[in-house]
Amino acid sequence: MVLSRFWLVIFISSIVFIIISLFAGNTYSVDFVLNGKKDDPILISEKFLTEIPVFIKDSIQKSEEKTFTINRDTLNADTTYVYKNQTVKIYSGKQKSDGLLPTCKTSLFDIILPLMAYLAFFCGLMELLIISGASEKLAKKLSPFFSKIFPSVPKNHESVSYMTLNFAANFLGLDSAATPFGLKAMQSLQELNSEKDKASDAQIMFMCLHAAGLTLIPTSIIGYRAAANAANPADVMLPCIITSFIGTIAALLIVGIRQKINFKSATLIVGLMTVIAAIAGLLFYVNRLNLVEKNFFTSNLSGLMLIAIIGITLVYAFTKESKFVAQKTTIFDAFVSGAKNGLTTGVTIFPYVMGMLVAISFFRNSGLFEIMSDGISFAFSNIGVSKQITDSLPVAMLRPFSSSGSRGFMLDAMSTFGVDSLTGRLSAIFQCSAETTFYVIAVYFGSINVKNTRYTLGIMLLVDLICVITAIAVASWFFVK
Template identity: 75%
Template sequence: MVLSRFWLAIFVSSIAFIIIGLFTNKYYSIDYVLNGKQGEPILIAEKYLKDIPQAVQDSILKSKENTFTVKTAKTTTDTLYVYNKQSVKIYSGVQQADGLLPMAKSSLLDLIIPLIAYLAFFCGIMELLIISGASEKLAKKLSPMFAKVFPTIPKNHESISYMTLNFAANFLGLDSAATPFGLKAMQSLQELNDDKDRASDAQIMFMCLHAAGLTLIPTSIIGYRAAENAANPADVMLPCIITSFVGTIAAFLLVGMKQRINFKSVSLLAVLMGLIGAIIGLLFYVNTLDLIGKNYFTANLSGVLLLAIIGFTLIFSFVNEKKFTEHKTTMFDTFVVGANNGLKTGVMIFPYVMGMLVAISLLRNSGLFEIISQGISFIFSHLGVAKEITDSLPVAILRPFSSGGSRGFMIDAMRTFGPDSFAGRLSCIFQCSAETTFYVIAVYFGSVSIKNTRYTLGMMLLVDLICVITGVLVASWFF
């Protein structure tokens, strides 16, 4: 219900802001809001050639393309004049996101179709894990710990193995694998849910832990920093791990208190301390490596472990091939069945993803989000928050809405202030240590057709805020 109201509020407020802007002459044309593409210049006026400055007229007429660009300072936008059939169209600024209609199209072509491909492959692998008995063995091993975190899940339930694989994939920065495992976990948890329209406690806990985004190898962030010529692209790795780990612990404690989980369990504390120890030990090891060693380690660990999971699944299935015979099927046919289920899941979640993305597109292109972002930065700057932090806030504010949008702000921050500046590094930490909350809710709950998400959205946004505060503190400590 909360998510539905929020989605409606985005649409209504954005449309109202656009219409008011049109009638108050803030916008010359609102066509870009509906049909424009991200990065394209925005039409702000159209005049007859004789009505523009003489110097600009001369420059346009001398140009073979009948265009002229007025270059401005780096912090402002260029102005482009395009002459065609007696009138001159004037463009200034660039579009922040695809328009509503192109976004609806790209959500299918650029997002859902690739996602369906990932879902098909990894759901095929997961079907092999199920039939071969590997998922059952994994669930038995982890049941004692998961029984403390998810008390409503029966012992040795298959959802335990799916959640484990999802957490492991996120931990290693394997987004393409994490989503199929997570969707399979949600579907498995839905089987235990008595009220099919209402999120269960187990589903909420899983979603919030997933959203905290505990990451060991932030490969994409390191890649972006390397592309921007950072002196040490991997220097944000440790702050990213610490920030995401704090967010994960916060999610567990906050949701656990809401669900009255027993935190005094010895086994739960032992597992938690073991996880903390393992992360600290790995961090110490990585810290002993030189620049080339860190780059080599981060570039290969995730890929090797993913191949190991796939290889283990295939070998384990081959060794236990008799179980496939008992089910009157073969390994390959089992893989095809799983892939087909992944395809169906991808088709089911498309409307949920498209609906959320077009709403966010409208919010960004209306200019309302920019005003909100600038307002928040203004308030923080007058509260004494350093300018280096407020320069990074657009990434933190946009991250729950759009991964691509926040990534653009992150790259812009590195290019404007430098990849080794405090603002550039903090932007990378913000990008790495949180999840695209609204997209994740739309995808995961949409896959099981849950309408009442209860307190999930509020809790996930609170965890995002904790990650932002932690990111600032950790960045201040390291840099």
Template identity: 80%
Template structure:
């Protein structure tokens, strides 16, 4: 219900603002909102050539392509005059994101179709884990800890192994693998959900832990920083880990208090200590490496572990082929069955993702986001917050809505202020330490047709806020 109302508010307010802007002459055309592409020049006016200043008119006539560009600098978008069909179209600024119709297309072509391919492959592997008995063995191994975190889950339930794989994939920055594992976990949890329309306690806990984004190797962030010529692209690794870890602990505590979980459980404490020890151990190892060593380690570890998971699944299935025979199937046929289920899941979540991304597109292109962002930045500035911090806030604000949008702000901050500036480093931490909350809600709850997400959205947004505050303190402490 909360998500539905929030979606309606974004949609309706954006449309209202677009219409008002058009009729008050703040916007020249709404065509870009509907049909424009991200980074396209924005049409702001159209005039007859005689209405332009003489120097512009002469420059246009002398130009071979009858086009003139002024204000060419690194901070302001160029203003472009294009003479065509007896009128001069004036463009200024760049479109913030794809328009409504291109968003519909890109959601299917660029997002859902690749996601379906990932789902098909990894759901095929998960089906092998199920039939071979590997997932059951993993569930038995981790049950003592998971039943304390998820009291409503029966001991040795298959969802435990799926959640473990999801957390591990997120931890290693393997987004393409994390989503299929997470969706399978949600399906498994839905099987034991007494109210199929309402999110269960276990589903909410899983979603909040997943969205808190605990990540060890921020491969993509390091790549962006390297491309921007940062002196040490991996210097944000430790701040990212600290911020995302605090976010994960916050999510666990907030949901745990709500669900009255026993935090004094010995197995829970031991599990947490093992996790902390593993993180510290890896950090100590990475920290002693030189720059080339860090780049080599971070670029290969995730890939090697993913290959190891795939190899283990196939080898384990091969040595337990008798179980497939007992189930009157083969290893390959089992993989195909799982892959088919993955395709069906991808088709199921498409409408949920489409609805959310179209609303976000309108929200971005309407100008509402910039107004809200500027207002918050103004408030923080007047509170004495450093401008280097307020310049990074758009990344934090957009991150819950759109990973691609916040990534654009991140890259822009590195290009504008320098990759080694506090603004760029803080933006990197913002990008790494949280998930796209609304996308995650739409995908995961949509995959199992949950209509009432209860307090999941509010908790996830609160955790996002905690991560933002933590990131600011950590960034100013480190840099």
């Protein structure tokens, strides 16, 4: 219900703002909202050749392309004059995101189809885990810990193994594997849900733990920093881990208190201490490496772990081939059967993803997001917050809405302010230590047709806020001399 109302609010308010801007003369055309593409120049005016300044008119007439561009610098938007069909069209600035129709297209071709391919492959592997009995064994090993966090989930239930694989994939920065495991976990938890259109406590806990995006190896962030010639691309690794870990603990406590979970359990305390010790141990090892060794380690660990998961699954399935024979199938046929289920899931979630992305597209292109971002930055600057911090806030604000959008702001911050500046580093920490909340809710709950998400959205956004505050504190501690 909350998500539905939020979707309506940002959609309708964006449309109203676009119409007001058009009739107030602040916007010349609304075509870019419908048909424009990200980074396209925006048409701001159209005049006759005689109405423009003489020096621009002369420059256009001398140009073979009948165009003239001014303000070619990194701080101001270019203004381009294009003479065609007896009028001069004036373009300035770049479009923030794709318009409605391109968004519908890209949501299918750039998001859903690749996701369906990942789903097909990993759901095929999960079918092997189920039939071979590996998922049941994994669930038995972890049930004592998970039963404390998810008391409504029976011991040894298959959802435990799926959630474990999802957390492990996120932990290693394996987004392509994490989503299929997470969707399978939600589907498995839905089987235990007595009210099918309403999120269960276990589903809410899983989603909120997912929100903090606990990551051990932020591979993509390190890659972006390396491409931008950072002095030490991996120097944000520890701040990313600390920020996402605090966010995860916050999510566990907030949801746990709401669901009256017993945090005094010895099993739960031992489990958490084990995770903390593992993180600390790995950080201690990584900090002993030199720059070249760090880059090699961080760029290969995640890939090797994914290869290991695939290899172990296939080898274990081969050793348990008799179980496949007992079910009158083969290992490959079981893989194909699971892959088909992945494709079905992809088709199911497409409308939810498209609907959310189109609303976000309207929100960004309308100018409302920019006004809100500027307002918050202004408010923070007036209470004494460093400009280096306020310059990075657009990444944090956009992260819950759009991963690609916040990534664009991050890359822009690295380019404009310097990859090794506080702004550049803080933008990178924001990008890796939180989840794309609205997209994730649309995908995960859409896959099981849950309409009432209860308090999931509110807590996920609260966790996002905690991650932002933590990121600012940690970055200031690490990088402000």
